[in-house]
Amino acid sequence: MNKLTNLITDVRHSIHLEWLKYKNNTLARIIIGVFTVAFSFVILYGKRIIPNVSPPLPGLDTYYTFPTVWDYQGHIGNWLVCVLFGFLMVHFVTGEISAKTMRQGIINGQTRWDFYKAKFLVIVSLATYATAIYIISSLIIGIWHTPDMYFSLIFDTNNLVGRFWLMSVGYLTLAFLIAMTFRTSGISVIFYFGYVFVIEFIFRMIQLYFFRNKAILFWPENSIEDLVPNPLYKLPSFWMEKEWGFSPVLSSWESIITSSFYISMMLLLAWRLFKRRDI
Amino acid sequence: MIPPINTMTILSINQLSKAYGNIQAVDKLSMIVERGTILGILGPNGSGKTTTLGMILDVIHSDSGTFKWFNGEYGLYHRKQIGATLETPNFYPYLNADQNLEIVAQIKGVKQNGFDDILELIGLKARRKSKFKTYSLGMKQRLAIGATLIGDPEVLIFDEPTNGLDPQGIAEIRELLINLASTGKTVIMASHILDEVEKICTHVAILKKGKLLAMGPVGFILNNDRFAELATENMMELRNWLQSWIDPSFIKEMNGYLECKIPAGYTAAQINKLAFENGLVLTYLKVRSRKLEEEFIELTKTLAGDE
Numbered sequence: 001m002n003k004l005t006n007l008i009t010d011v012r013h014s015i016h017l018e019w020l021k022y023k024n025n026t027l028a029r030i031i032i033g034v035f036t037v038a039f040s041f042v043i044l045y046g047k048r049i050i051p052n053v054s055p056p057l058p059g060l061d062t063y064y065t066f067p068t069v070w071d072y073q074g075h076i077g078n079w080l081v082c083v084l085f086g087f088l089m090v091h092f093v094t095g096e097i098s099a100k101t102m103r104q105g106i107i108n109g110q111t112r113w114d115f116y117k118a119k120f121l122v123i124v125s126l127a128t129y130a131t132a133i134y135i136i137s138s139l140i141i142g143i144w145h146t147p148d149m150y151f152s153l154i155f156d157t158n159n160l161v162g163r164f165w166l167m168s169v170g171y172l173t174l175a176f177l178i179a180m181t182f183r184t185s186g187i188s189v190i191f192y193f194g195y196v197f198v199i200e201f202i203f204r205m206i207q208l209y210f211f212r213n214k215a216i217l218f219w220p221e222n223s224i225e226d227l228v229p230n231p232l233y234k235l236p237s238f239w240m241e242k243e244w245g246f247s248p249v250l251s252s253w254e255s256i257i258t259s260s261f262y263i264s265m266m267l268l269l270a271w272r273l274f275k276r277r278d279i
Numbered sequence: 280m281i282p283p284i285n286t287m288t289i290l291s292i293n294q295l296s297k298a299y300g301n302i303q304a305v306d307k308l309s310m311i312v313e314r315g316t317i318l319g320i321l322g323p324n325g326s327g328k329t330t331t332l333g334m335i336l337d338v339i340h341s342d343s344g345t346f347k348w349f350n351g352e353y354g355l356y357h358r359k360q361i362g363a364t365l366e367t368p369n370f371y372p373y374l375n376a377d378q379n380l381e382i383v384a385q386i387k388g389v390k391q392n393g394f395d396d397i398l399e400l401i402g403l404k405a406r407r408k409s410k411f412k413t414y415s416l417g418m419k420q421r422l423a424i425g426a427t428l429i430g431d432p433e434v435l436i437f438d439e440p441t442n443g444l445d446p447q448g449i450a451e452i453r454e455l456l457i458n459l460a461s462t463g464k465t466v467i468m469a470s471h472i473l474d475e476v477e478k479i480c481t482h483v484a485i486l487k488k489g490k491l492l493a494m495g496p497v498g499f500i501l502n503n504d505r506f507a508e509l510a511t512e513n514m515m516e517l518r519n520w521l522q523s524w525i526d527p528s529f530i531k532e533m534n535g536y537l538e539c540k541i542p543a544g545y546t547a548a549q550i551n552k553l554a555f556e557n558g559l560v561l562t563y564l565k566v567r568s569r570k571l572e573e574e575f576i577e578l579t580k581t582l583a584g585d586e
Contacts, residue, residue: 017382017386020381020385021382024373024374099371100369102371103365104365106336106364107336107363108358109359109386111355111356122340169415
């Protein structure tokens, strides 16, 4: 019981410290504001600009109604977390390094573990915030558009909420590791976006060229992305599975297990780097 | 061999070393700092002062050797009993003085009811709501010194606290440090400005190329040599007279006066009388002890020659 109380006090202390650091950070306010607004309105804006399509593509209604609203909102969140919160995480960490406030924090009495733990709590907090916005926006949009609702239809999420949270932790951990590795904001941002959008894709294509098997799906970014995959993939994946002999998207459990493994490895690597380096 | 640790020991360093590639920044450094000491760590740029402080503050890993704060009394959290600045003042640029100090208090686990006293002491009360990035270098240094006082730590560490400041800023910081030193805290200050250390510190440690050349009370480090600064209307005659009295190698031509090492026991009155008896009316006469700067240059020159 005492240990649990100490743990709770410790977590509260760390979160309060990070709150004091970032509550007046203008860039953080802007990014979180844009994230919140964009999450709620991007899909609704799409309704105005995209004309209704004919089968076999899904009709526009599926974007806004239960249970598929969870898929489409999740996919929008996938992009927003990756781009906005990933960038924010890099900014938080490299900002501490360039202003030498990380070093001063240690001098003032934090242990390296305290600092690392506090940043992990930032990851968890941002992921939890993103998931909360995902739940709230999906519920509002779904309730607004679904004509006949019943409890099991609304919450037919196929573990998407949990997977969305894990996906957010995954992107943020990747950003954290890259920022801890490169330490300067410019290089870290370039490498983060370069890795997420270009580098891993190139490696996967090279692998695909030589070995056409399911192994191409088990790369870090891809396994994180496949936690909440693009719902429009469901159609082509049927044909691709026939052609290639495997689906182009990991199953939910495959992505949960693989991304959890990568997240653990990235956290471990970031800790080892931080522990060994002079700051 | 370092002396045995006693209850008055605040910091004990034993054979601490650190190299950056081929450069040996700190080389088997050992020292003991007693409670209440105001220690000046002296050394030219690159002598290992900041690296030493970085190691004892846990931001730089040592290659070998050990150090212990407070005889290990506070375990992992010994730094909460220390207020320190290293190199530059490091704060969140988008936060003001109050907000930055609140973060320091939170890290130290100190319940502080406002920072009025500290801001008053460092003269930043009027600018407490301005963002750190808008401060001048002097104000940033003062805020850094103020932050070290949070939680009333037993030990204060300052690394080149007057670096980059204008003469007025240097005077302000020096006065602030003298006030802090008079409170009975243990202070460790790295500097290459010897005059600053001489005015503030009770003890000095002299480093060169990462090696400890000498350590002890300021009076112990300074030897008993005494110097006279003299001027008269006819400087040629003054030089001739001095050369007939003391070793010419001890006479130095300065800007508008001559400086010489004088034999032990001579007072200003005796020198003045002696000059007058030799037909010289002195227009300027000052007798002083050896300066720390002269001692430092002498020590580093001698010991560097030994290497």
